[in-house]
Amino acid sequence: MALEEYWRKRKFEKTPEPKGEVKFAGKSRFVVHDHYAEKAGHHHDFRLEMEGVLKSWAIPKLVPEEKGVKRLAVQVEDHPIDYINFKGIIPKGEYGAGEVKIFDKGNYKLIERDENKIVFELKGKKLKGVYTLVKLKGRKNQWLIFKAK
Ligand code: MN
DSSP, X not given: OTTHHHHHHOOTTTOOSOOXXXXXXXXXXXXXXXXXXXXXXXXXXXXXXXXXEEEEEEETTOOOOSBTOOEEEEEEEEEOGGGGGOOEEEOTTSTTOEEEEEEEEEEEEXXXXXXXXXXXXXXXXXXXXXXXXXXXXXXXXXXXXXXXO
């Protein structure tokens, strides 16, 4: 199951995050969370609705809004679709402890996808335009994200 790792990392009696389930909603949405994590500090969590889950990447230096700027994006466990509306405070001592806010959300259009590359157009309020996520060779879970020139 795609959400096992997500469920295993969290105690749902302690965190306000949704337990969720795999859900094929037939939509193509994205969300970017502002996550003020106690451990990792402020970063973005970028999520694309795909295959009934939210494919997710942590972006330590935030999603680039300027064309051509490349930023590291570390793929993390798939999150449930319900997480698209999540905001709140993950309590101290729990996985991802800290405040989570929604930076932007909207729809996206998939342009190209294979196992090492995803190209898509974001149609958010703040983030608009064609973005690419490309996997770094030989590095587990490490990708780059950039906006097309
Ligand atoms: Mn995070």
